[in-house]
Each structure stands twice: as structure tokens, then as C-alpha cells.
Amino acid sequence: MNTHISSQFDAELQSIRAQLTHMGGLVEDQLAASLKALSTKDISDVERIIKGDREVDALEVAIDDACVHVIAKRQPTAIDLRLVMAIVKVVKDLERIGDEAKKIAKTVRKIHERGVASPMLNEVDLAHLGDMVLPAVHAVLDAFVRSDAQAAADLVRQDRAIDMQFRAAVRQLVTFMMEDARTITNSLDLIFVAKSIERIGDHVKNIAEYVIYIAEGTDVRHGGIKLDIEDETEI
Amino acid sequence: MNTHISSQFDAELQSIRAQLTHMGGLVEDQLAASLKALSTKDISDVERIIKGDREVDALEVAIDDACVHVIAKRQPTAIDLRLVMAIVKVVKDLERIGDEAKKIAKTVRKIHERGVASPMLNEVDLAHLGDMVLPAVHAVLDAFVRSDAQAAADLVRQDRAIDMQFRAAVRQLVTFMMEDARTITNSLDLIFVAKSIERIGDHVKNIAEYVIYIAEGTDVRHGGIKLDIEDETEI
Numbered sequence A, B: 001m002n003t004h005i006s007s008q009f010d011a012e013l014q015s016i017r018a019q020l021t022h023m024g025g026l027v028e029d030q031l032a033a034s035l036k037a038l039s040t041k042d043i044s045d046v047e048r049i050i051k052g053d054r055e056v057d058a059l060e061v062a063i064d065d066a067c068v069h070v071i072a073k074r075q076p077t078a079i080d081l082r083l084v085m086a087i088v089k090v091v092k093d094l095e096r097i098g099d100e101a102k103k104i105a106k107t108v109r110k111i112h113e114r115g116v117a118s119p120m121l122n123e124v125d126l127a128h129l130g131d132m133v134l135p136a137v138h139a140v141l142d143a144f145v146r147s148d149a150q151a152a153a154d155l156v157r158q159d160r161a162i163d164m165q166f167r168a169a170v171r172q173l174v175t176f177m178m179e180d181a182r183t184i185t186n187s188l189d190l191i192f193v194a195k196s197i198e199r200i201g202d203h204v205k206n207i208a209e210y211v212i213y214i215a216e217g218t219d220v221r222h223g224g225i226k227l228d229i230e231d232e233t234e235i
Helices: A003-040 A046-074 A078-114 A124-146 A149-179 A181-217 A225-234 B003-040 B046-074 B078-114 B124-146 B149-179 B181-217 B225-234
Strands: none
Touching: A003 A046, A003 A078, A003 A124, A046 A078, A046 B078, A078 A181, A078 B046, A078 B078, A124 A149, A124 A181, A149 A181, A149 B181, A181 B149, A181 B181, B003 B046, B003 B078, B003 B124, B046 B078, B078 B181, B124 B149, B124 B181, B149 B181
């Protein structure tokens, strides 16, 4: 690739990165708002969160299109191509985090409308779970922007702690269900919320894996790094 | 693109398509086996299903790599590039269908090991749900291979029926939970199985949307088709 084309590619990539950062910030805000609605039981933001997801979806399409265009026009190869391909995937995971945030907001509203709040369901474990995942979403986007494989590896490992916390939350909610059948409907909804948060953790792990892949890929171009990463995270 | 490069591209694309068809067949087999284990309560295939998921994962990596290579080497543009990008995405959705099949198999084994089978839990609705989703996985891969936008559009619409069936299954299982607290643990596991099947329906819908995008894209190159599709399926 000559310098001229390379600098055009860099400029376009910079613009895509800016859009990605914007999208990441938006998804973070959506998730923070839905977790706040969950813990405060205040549903005043729910409608705004549901509408906000459309902007996330539109950004997914826009960034995806921008990536296809930059590949078609600038024909990047090697690490540049892999970076653009990784952005396409990151954007998909971000869009799904946005979807889960919307689902959480809708479920909070459903529980609120049902109007049979139980003091038993204090959602302590879901707050813990949310407190683990929200900073992880921020951290993984930060790791992506800085190509920080070390931070990304920490986030991959952290997913197990999130899974454990998820299972603890489910166990607690099952106990509530068994002790008082009247809590079953709300408990099940909270289990779905916990599942959404756990899924967000999975998406963070996916993004973290792309970061590692790109960062390591710069040093080991033909090393089959991807298979190694897959193996490691398969456990 | 000159004829020489174009025919090389076509040959490589053909090879990628063959790998994709192989992966699709494997995922279908995995899902069929896990649904069979669910309905027969026979766990003899569970270990094989869990191991089989590694081959699915390896195929994801291999096809993904082949797509990146063909883009780097042949530098396809326009519809050819979009087709390769769609394959990258289809492969991700297929890999996730494989993951859900594995999860279903593991849950069937967990219920079996718990050993407290309840005659109440005859899983009628889950069989229905499985019967809707398994042919849909086959049909969407077929639609992809044939670039059949009409069949894909039917599959997008069908996802709502799957979602309704999922909700019906959850309601039935909640009724069991309320009537007999001893069924709560198994019922909850079956709700997670139902959720997995519903997710598989979502992945089928995603793949169907790529088929429509590519098929329509051949006629409407600069028409912003993707946004239209996103809007339609947002409802």
C-alpha cells in the first residue's frame, strides 16, 4: 500500500473509530440507564431507553456500511483489513448489548406495571451483577481504542466471575420462588434480567477477544493466533 | 475486476460456500441430536454433542480466515464483497446456534442427573418449539445457498410465531411452578432450554436478513436496502 492510499485509509479509519466510540458511549449510557431503572424501580427513563436503541441500530448499519466502503475503496490487507473486520464484529456485539439494555428496561416496566412488589425481591445480587458488567463495557471499549491486549485478557478472565455471580443470583431467586409462589412471576422476570446482564458479559468477552487477536496479530502475522485464542477461551 | 481474477475469486468463493454448507449441516445435526435428547430424555448423545461443538468452532475460525484471505487476495468490490461479508456474519450466527444446541444438551443431562423427573413436565410445548426451529435452520441455509429472498422473507416472518410459542411454553412452565414448588428447578431449566430455542430462531432471522440484503442488493446497489430491512424487523 503506498503512502497516499495509506493516509486516506487512516483518515477513513479514524472517522470509523470516532463513530464506534460514539456508539460505544451511547450503548454504555443505555445500559447505565436501564440498570438504574432496575435498582431504583423508577421507570421514567424506560421510554427514552427503548427509543435510544434505534439510534444504536442506525449506528450499527452506518459503521458496517463505512467498513464495507473502506474495504472496497482502499483495499487494505493484512493487519489493516483484520482491524476493519474486527470493527464489523465489535459493532454487532455492541448492538446486542444495546438490545439487552432495552430488554432490561422493558422488563423493569413490566414488573412495575404488575404492581405486586415484594420486599423479598430486593435485587441485591442483580445490583452486584450490574456493577460488574457496566464498567466492563466501558473498559473493553477503552481496551479496543488503545489496542490494549493486557486489559482485554483481564476482561476475558473476568467473565467467569460474572457467570458465577449470575448463577448465585439465579439460586437466590429460585429460593424466593420456592418459599413463596407469589414471587414466581417477578422472580422469573428478574432471572431473565440477570440472563441479559450475563449475556452482556459474553459480548464484552467477545470484544476483548477481538482486541487480543488484533494486538497479537501485529506481531505474529501468520501465527494462527486466532485458533489459540479460541482454544483458551473455550474452557 | 478482470475475468482472470474474477474466476479465481469464484473458485475460492465456491470452496468457502462448500465449507459453509458443511458447517451448516453439522450445526443442524447437533441441534437435531440435542432436541432428540430433550424429547426422549436419552442422554447417550450428550457427550458427542458437546465434543461436536469444537468442530463447529474450528469451522467458524477456518471460514472466517478464508473470507479475510479472499478479500485480501482478490479484493472483491460491490456485491461480491458484500457476499463475503455476509458469509462472515452467517458463520457467527451458525456458531451461536451450535452453542445453544450444546447448552440444550448440557441442560438435558443436568435434569437427568437430578433424577427427580416429574410426569407434569411432559415438555409438549418444547417439542412444538423444537419442531418449528429445526426445519427453519435447514430452510435458511438452503435460502442462503440459493439466494432465495422470498423464502428468507417467510423465515423472518415466522420468527414471530416462534416467539409466541416460546412465551406459551414459559407460561405453561410457570403454571407448573406455581402448582408444585418441587417442579421449580426443572421447570426453570426447561425455560432456559426454551430460551435457547427462541434464540436459535433469532439467529435464523439474522441469517434470513442477510439473504434478503444480498438478493435485493444485486438489484438495488446504492439503495440503502439495509436500513429498510433493519426498520422492518425492528417492529
